[in-house]
Amino acid sequence: xxxxxxxxxxxxxxxxxxxxxxxxxxxxxxxxxxxxxxxxxxxxxxxxxxxxxxxxxxxxxxxxxxxxxxxxxxxxxxxxxxxx
Numbered sequence: 267x268x269x270x271x272x273x274x275x276x277x278x279x280x281x282x283x284x285x286x287x288x289x290x291x292x293x294x295x296x297x298x299x300x301x302x303x304x305x306x307x308x309x310x311x312x313x314x315x316x317x318x319x320x321x322x323x324x325x326x327x328x329x330x331x332x333x334x335x336x337x338x339x340x341x342x343x344x345x346x347x348x349x350x
Contacts, residue, residue: 302334 309330313323 299335302331306331306334 306327310323310327313326314320318326
């Protein structure tokens with residue numbers, strides 16, 4: 267019985283370590299995303315404050331966001347004109 271108990275303890279410790287590492291990685295990624303959010307807003311705000319028209323500052327900020335978030339493969343479908 268002791269061997270089974272030792273094995274179960276080992277598996278439990280491995281699971282706990284794995285969950286701890288996953289949580290730490292998630293927290294680090296979240297912190298990076300928040301930094302990118304802040305910087306994206308700064309790109310837009312500084313652009314507009316410097317005289318860049320909104321219609322140009324917005325794509326500039328979007329370009330920055332997409333370049334930083336390139337590791338995500340997300341597609342957003344725009345609604346068709348008849349769906350609005």
